[in-house]
Amino acid sequence: MGKIGLRSALVSCVALCVLGTSAPLTAQGQQAIAIRGGTMIDGLGGAPVPNSVVVIQGDRITAVGPAANVQIPNGAQIIDATGKWVLPGLFDAKANWNWQYGEAFLRYGVTSAIVSGGRNNQGSAERDAINHGVYAAPRLFQTLVTINGPGPDLDARQNYGPGGGSRRVYSAEDGVKHVNWVHDAGADIITFQNGDGPPEVFAAAVAEAQRLGMGIDFRAMGPQS
Structure with a gap:
């Protein structure tokens, strides 16, 4: 999928939601969060991306795409989104x-x-x-x-x-x-x-x-x- 509009986008007021979890997410401090395995909707009209990875560092999304194309930082908190949809905040x-x-x-x-x-x-x-x-x-x-x-x-x-x-x-x-x-x-x-x-x-x-x-x-x- 490469670079898309979500990369480096500001996570405004926790602007990424994993439907099926209890609440939206934001990275606390410097520890990265990696949301892995969900089907991602990029909000730009692209096709859904199965088995995606979204990396959040601080208040920014720093990487997004198919799992094969995104490197998860060492020490990141991993959230398993298998069976869920991942999309920008509505x-x-x-x-x-x-x-x-x-x-x-x-x-x-x-x-x-x-x-x-x-x-x-x-x-x-x-x-x-x-x-x-x-x-x-x-x-x-x-x-x-x-x-x-x-x-x-x-x-x-x-x-x-x-x-x-x-x-x-x-x-x-x-x-x-x-x-x-x-x-x-x-x-x-x-x-x-x-x-x-x-x-x-x-x-x-x-x-x-x-x-x-x-x-x-x-x-x-x-x-x-």
């Missing part, structure tokens, strides 16, 4: 989140998730607690507060109203202001809650989010979306 692009979900997500192979609902300070507290090792969970990318258009659909009962975890914008200037407010509050991504309102409102807000280097997520619910 990314949930639309997660509904509560702190007690963390271990369940990891057991199903999800190591990163976007939380696009407005969770305010609770969202940042959960994210920071995970990053500091307080409890086991995927790496979270938090919206904290959603940005809503001014259209009439926002007032429908099935949609989220203003206040709490959302901010309503009425103009391009409003959009830019609220994007900066959410950015300064510590959000990882910007979520627009609905599609109602003039396109220039969202265009200005999106441009500002891009300028700030933030991810952008739309939860389009209005009839004009």
Whole structure:
């Protein structure tokens, strides 16, 4: 198989899962870990690789491929993955989140998730607690507060109203202001809650989010979306 995109990839928040084991894995200290014998999916569209070896050293994957092509470092911890599937950690692009979900997500192979609902300070507290090792969970990318258009659909009962975890914008200037407010509050991504309102409102807000280097997520619910 040779060199593929996983080689030297950062193991972000334990970004390799062995399905069928109790939890994802990361090398502790300097001792290498070798996951041997599983069928490996590289995440790049390649064919499954039976009897594979994945070597993790520190927080990086340093070698991956068929067992015949990968040398396992002396003294490495060997994990027998025979009969299991080995693949990069999964990314949930639309997660509904509560702190007690963390271990369940990891057991199903999800190591990163976007939380696009407005969770305010609770969202940042959960994210920071995970990053500091307080409890086991995927790496979270938090919206904290959603940005809503001014259209009439926002007032429908099935949609989220203003206040709490959302901010309503009425103009391009409003959009830019609220994007900066959410950015300064510590959000990882910007979520627009609905599609109602003039396109220039969202265009200005999106441009500002891009300028700030933030991810952008739309939860389009209005009839004009």
